[in-house]
Amino acid sequence: MRAIIFPLLATTLFAASVVHAADMPTQAQIQAAVDKGIAATQAKSSSSMPMPFAIKISKVVGCKPSPEVKTEVVCLVGMSTGSSDAYRVLPLRVDGNTWVGVERKDAVFPPPTPAEAITAMRAWAEQLVIDKPETANDKQIQELRTNMKVKSVGHCGIGRKTGYLECDSTLEIPGKPDVKAELLYSLEGDTWKFVVDK
Known part of the structure; x- marks a missing residue:
């Protein structure tokens, strides 16, 4: 039932x-x-x-x-x-x-825009460096804090147990091929947060 x-x-x-x-x-x-x-x-x-x-x-x-x-x-x-x-x-x-x-199956909840997504990711990276200063030397963290961009945020599913949006995203790093990944975002008030673990 x-x-x-x-x-x-x-x-x-x-x-x-x-x-x-x-x-x-x-x-x-x-x-x-x-x-x-x-x-x-x-x-x-x-x-x-x-x-x-x-x-x-x-x-x-x-x-x-x-x-x-x-x-x-x-x-x-x-x-x-x-x-x-x-x-x-x-x-x-x-x-x-x-x-x-409203009677409608599979209603879509709007995901973060690419600008909101990269802002959330950079905020996460900045906090990570504050909490763990040694991560400032990590190349991926350096790219995320500086020149990485979110090119697109596509289809998103909803984590039934978490409420996180699980979104197909495309990342752009100058001089490198685009990276496609499923990234997690949570909405807190009017602010999107980047989530690393489910």
């Missing part, structure tokens, strides 16, 4: 102006949208048995305007059923004065 709950939320749970960055739902509003969606799904179900556990929004990592639909936002949230936890991307829109969920 629990194994199908999270996919169900993205596909069958949720029932015009461009959304701006400031117009984002709160955790309470997201929870209300989830509760409303569950009630609507149960009302349509042929089963009269109530759901045996509650679905709780345990954390909101962040919400951003949807890159797919201008009138929607997407929120990266932690969801809990009591004994199972996972991070998911929930698309929402405003209906009157109320946030409601």
Whole structure:
């Protein structure tokens, strides 16, 4: 039962102006949208048995305007059923004065831009050198702190246990072939952080 709950939320749970960055739902509003969606799904179900556990929004990592639909936002949230936890991307829109969920599978959460990605990576490298001064002599760290660029940030998956974005990225270093790698980023407030380990 629990194994199908999270996919169900993205596909069958949720029932015009461009959304701006400031117009984002709160955790309470997201929870209300989830509760409303569950009630609507149960009302349509042929089963009269109530759901045996509650679905709780345990954390909101962040919400951003949807890159797919201008009138929607997407929120990266932690969801809990009591004994199972996972991070998911929930698309929402405003209906009157109320946030409601949207029926769309595999909604995309916008990743960091190349400029945001390299800023996050350099911030990580600078902190590493502060914590471990000997790493300042490492050639890769030197490149990262100076002339390395993030050429592109492509497809990203969501770490279900971490909430990290796992993104196909292309790195550019002058005089060398481009390097393609899957890099991890976490969103903390409005700031992207580079993550080395999952």
